[in-house]
Amino acid sequence: xxxxxxxxxxxxxxxxxxxxxxxxxxxxxxxxxxxxxxxxxxxxxxxxxxxxxxxxxxxxxxxxxxxxxxxxxxxxxxxxxxxxxxxxxxxxxxxxxxxxxxxxxxxxxxxxxxxxxxxxxxxxxxxxxxxxxxxxxxxxxxxxxxxxxxxxxxxxxxxxxxxxxxxxxxxxxxxxxxxxxxxxxxxxxxxxxxxxxxxxxxxxxxxxxxxxxxxxxxxxxxxxxxxxxxxxxxxxxxxxxxxxxxxxxxxxxxxxxxxxxxxxxxxxxxxxxxxxxxxxxxxxxxxxxxxxxxxxxxxxxxxxxxxxxxxxxxxxxxxxxxxxxxxxxxxxxxxxxxxxxxxxxxxxxxxxxxxxxxxxxxxxxxxxxxxxxxxxxxxxxxxxxxxxxxxxxxxxxxxxxxxxxxxxxxxxxxxxxxxxxxxxxxxxxxxxxxxxxxxxxxxxxxxxxxxxxxxxxxxxxxxxxxxxxxxxxxxxxxxxxxxxxxxxxxxxxxxxxxxxxxxx
Amino acid sequence: xxxxxxxxxxxxxxxxxxxxxxxxxxxxxxxxxxxxxxxxxxxxxxxxxxxxxxxxxxxxxxxxxxxxxxxxxxxxxxxxxxxxxxxxxxxxxxxxxxxxxxxxxxxxxxxxxxxxxxxxxxxxxxxxxxxxxxxxxxxxxxxxxxxxxxxxxxxxxxxxxxxxxxxxxxxxxxxxxxxxxxxxxxxxxxxxxxxxxxxxxxxxxxxxxxxxxxxxxxxxxxxxxxxxxxxxxxxxxxxxxxxxxxxxxxxxxxxxxxxxxxxxxxxxxxxxxxxxxxxxxxxxxxxxxxxxxxxxxxxxxxxxxxxxxxxxx
Numbered sequence: 001x002x003x004x005x006x007x008x009x010x011x012x013x014x015x016x017x018x019x020x021x022x023x024x025x026x027x028x029x030x031x032x033x034x035x036x037x038x039x040x041x042x043x044x045x046x047x048x049x050x051x052x053x054x055x056x057x058x059x060x061x062x063x064x065x066x067x068x069x070x071x072x073x074x075x076x077x078x079x080x081x082x083x084x085x086x087x088x089x090x091x092x093x094x095x096x097x098x099x100x101x102x103x104x105x106x107x108x109x110x111x112x113x114x115x116x117x118x119x120x121x122x123x124x125x126x127x128x129x130x131x132x133x134x135x136x137x138x139x140x141x142x143x144x145x146x147x148x149x150x151x152x153x154x155x156x157x158x159x160x161x162x163x164x165x166x167x168x169x170x171x172x173x174x175x176x177x178x179x180x181x182x183x184x185x186x187x188x189x190x191x192x193x194x195x196x197x198x199x200x201x202x203x204x205x206x207x208x209x210x211x212x213x214x215x216x217x218x219x220x221x222x223x224x225x226x227x228x229x230x231x232x233x234x235x236x237x238x239x240x241x242x243x244x245x246x247x248x249x250x251x252x253x254x255x256x257x258x259x260x261x262x263x264x265x266x267x268x269x270x271x272x273x274x275x276x277x278x279x280x281x282x283x284x285x286x287x288x289x290x291x292x293x294x295x296x297x298x299x300x301x302x303x304x305x306x307x308x309x310x311x312x313x314x315x316x317x318x319x320x321x322x323x324x325x326x327x328x329x330x331x332x333x334x335x336x337x338x339x340x341x342x343x344x345x346x347x348x349x350x351x352x353x354x355x356x357x358x359x360x361x362x363x364x365x366x367x368x369x370x371x372x373x374x375x376x377x378x379x380x381x382x383x384x385x386x387x388x389x390x391x392x393x394x395x396x397x398x399x400x401x402x403x404x405x406x407x408x409x410x411x412x413x414x415x416x417x418x419x420x421x422x423x424x425x426x427x428x429x430x431x432x433x434x435x436x437x438x439x440x441x442x443x444x445x446x447x448x449x450x451x452x453x454x455x456x457x458x459x460x461x462x463x464x465x466x467x468x469x470x471x472x473x474x475x476x477x478x479x480x481x482x483x484x485x486x487x488x489x490x491x492x493x494x495x496x497x498x499x500x501x502x503x504x
Numbered sequence: 505x506x507x508x509x510x511x512x513x514x515x516x517x518x519x520x521x522x523x524x525x526x527x528x529x530x531x532x533x534x535x536x537x538x539x540x541x542x543x544x545x546x547x548x549x550x551x552x553x554x555x556x557x558x559x560x561x562x563x564x565x566x567x568x569x570x571x572x573x574x575x576x577x578x579x580x581x582x583x584x585x586x587x588x589x590x591x592x593x594x595x596x597x598x599x600x601x602x603x604x605x606x607x608x609x610x611x612x613x614x615x616x617x618x619x620x621x622x623x624x625x626x627x628x629x630x631x632x633x634x635x636x637x638x639x640x641x642x643x644x645x646x647x648x649x650x651x652x653x654x655x656x657x658x659x660x661x662x663x664x665x666x667x668x669x670x671x672x673x674x675x676x677x678x679x680x681x682x683x684x685x686x687x688x689x690x691x692x693x694x695x696x697x698x699x700x701x702x703x704x705x706x707x708x709x710x711x712x713x714x715x716x717x718x719x720x721x722x723x724x725x726x727x728x729x730x731x732x733x734x735x736x737x738x739x740x741x742x743x744x745x746x747x748x749x750x751x752x753x754x755x756x757x758x759x760x761x762x763x764x765x766x767x768x769x770x771x772x773x774x775x776x777x778x779x780x781x782x783x784x785x786x787x788x789x790x791x792x793x794x795x796x797x798x799x800x801x802x803x804x805x806x807x808x809x810x811x812x813x814x815x816x817x
Contacts, residue, residue, distance in 0.1 A: 019605035023594065030593035106589040112553050113606035114578055258557040322557055324572050
């Protein structure tokens with residue numbers, strides 16, 4: 001450990017930093033787009049400052065929270081807003097560059113070197129964060145001015161900066177993931193524009209800022225004592241997941257299909273899931289009065305969010321572990337059985353996800369025996385996961401019958417899945433509305449096969465959904481059974497006897 | 505150091521891109537990799553460069569399997585793709601420096617490696633230029649420099665001369681000559697086969713993912729296996745070409761003759777220089793006013809045209 005640290009420190013001292021980070025920073029500094037972001041940000045900050053100087057005692061309301069007890073507080077909000085916009089633009093640019101690099105197969109050349117996918121992702125992330133630090137340092141004089149104008153204390157400023165840093169990190173890791181997804185440039189650009197803003201707004205700065213605004217600004221200080229520890233631990237768990245999930249997904253999307261690329265991801269997800277379970281268990285134990293309705297589903301989110309099941313199954317469908325990977329298959333039958341879900345491959349992914357779902361069901365019942373009776377969330381999680389796996393396995397069955405040119409890569413199952421999701425969610429609703437000549441209302445919770453069932457509060461539909469999802473899941477699993485046996489067969493023989501490759 | 509390809513197969517569904525290829529070459533060899541488009545050259549080279557995995561079979565660089573020890577192979581191998589991928593906002597020097605870092609070179613070693621490669625590939629004058637501003641020939645030199653940055657003993661070059669103008673092609677040939685002198689093992693695919701004849705010591709010819717012919721260039725040209733193309737001779741007479749063609753076809757040993765215009769005829773014979781001398785004597789005896797009699801030496805292009813049918817996998 002000490003030797004590794006010394007080697008790392010020596011690298012920093014001599015300027016031998018992550019190669020991707022160095023290259024990215026050099027490119028950022030030459031990039032016209034990055035320079036425009038800086039210029040526009042500075043212009044925005046100057047305008048904000050001039051505005052506040054012009055009207056020194058203004059009172060401003062942001063998202064319903066009055067934050068101006070002095071003009072410094074209001075101005076800080078505006079400065080943070082300008083910085084946030086710059087961060088989002090930076091994340092968009094990072095995603096665009098990552099996607100372009102993937103499209104032009106520059107990454108191929110990178111992987112003829114001894115660089116690892118993790119170094120590439122970290123390099124991009126660190127370069128983005130370095131740029132964010134540059135933005136921050138440029139905004140520092142304006143932040144100092146907010147303090148001098150009164151109405152805000154240092155702790156709030158530091159808290160705000162931390163929020164911005166967290167938001168920026170999350171946005172960057174989400175953006176890198178989007179750049180790594182196996183879609184065409186057009187689809188990716190649209191997705192990037194939508195998702196970065198969505199991820200950033202929903203998981204990053206805004207919840208923090210709002211919480212801070214409502215608790216801190218009113219009293220001219222951060223009052224963490226007002227926070228429930230359960231609430232704080234849950235938010236912290238969500239933030240950790242919001243970073244770790246896209247980070248590990250990006251690494252696996254860049255990894256070679258013959259490496260056991262899903263192993264670190266599944267291990268991380270299982271670890272997160274178990275850690276979240278420990279937090280929930282602690283909450284149940286300490287409060288000794290059961291757990292609030294909201295916590296169990298939150299625990300479920302890290303491991304079971306539907307898109308992860310879609311992604312990991314569809315992405316690894318064509319994965320065939322290479323000889324290096326197969327050497328690590330345990331020799332004992334039980335060992336092979338236990339390790340099977342952690343090896344790369346679509347079927348292994350399905351087994352892993354189902355195992356986690358069953359584990360979740362068992363633990364949820366243990367921790368909160370009333371869970372299945374009282375809460376709609378528990379049923380809806382099973383529904384949402386069931387549909388997610390159904391969609392992707394059905395898409396897989398369809399795409400296996402398409403011509404080779406269409407089914408290479410993971411893009412096709414993804415697109416078929418998205419088509420099925422959209423069809424199942426919207427077409428029945430539209431037909432229903434057109435037939436009855438009613439005003440269109442998207443009653444998204446009522447149609448069987450609808451992935452968005454969880455967003456509706458109508459508990460009457462869950463039994464129907466559970467039935468449909470159960471039957472559908474059973475059918476597709478049955479149809480995929482030959483594949484499961486074929487895949488598992490490779491794990492039944494000792495590693496050195498395993499034949500690789502397949503005859504056409 | 506030896507590079508060995510053993511029974512390599514790569515299937516994409518039912519398409520056999522590479523179907524049981526085997527060949528080997530050694531340090532100091534420049535080995536030509538020849539085949540029609542879609543014959544499996546790039547797939548084989550990508551497997552050697554550890555960018556793709558074979559369906560079965562294996563390739564070894566210095567005894568290291570590309571499937572089992574890809575990282576060890578990467579340290580010993582440089583790969584030059586057919587085109588340098590686009591990189592925005594980066595200079596030649598920064599690009600080479602980036603790859604030196606990516607191969608784990610540090611501090612002074614890195615600086616020396618970058619400067620050495622810049623000098624060897626003659627890019628010192630353009631080191632501060634952005635990559636996107638370079639011509640294709642310059643980019644190709646940078647690409648070769650990138651592949652040489654960690655001083656690999658094996659170099660895999662996929663169509664390095666594609667799209668280059670004659671001057672850039674000559675420069676590349678000189679560069680390859682200099683590399684050959686540095687005792688590297690080089691595998692190079694190219695459509696410009698006449699140039700390969702001059703550069704290469706050996707060659708492998710593939711079609712539909714299978715090896716048709718392999719060996720040293722001399723052996724291939726001599727047709728040691730008895731399947732070399734027929735010898736061609738160009739004859740020019742002062743009389744009409746058609747008359748000369750007819751006269752040639754009457755001489756035993758001449759298998760085919762074609763009028764090339766301007767009194768010139770190219771004929772093929774299945775014999776050595778003695779037969780050619782006999783044919784010339786016979787022509788003179790027939791009263792043909794021969795002013796030029798030139799045996800055409802076969803090159804890789806002739807061998808390639810002779811053994812391949814232009815089929816793809």
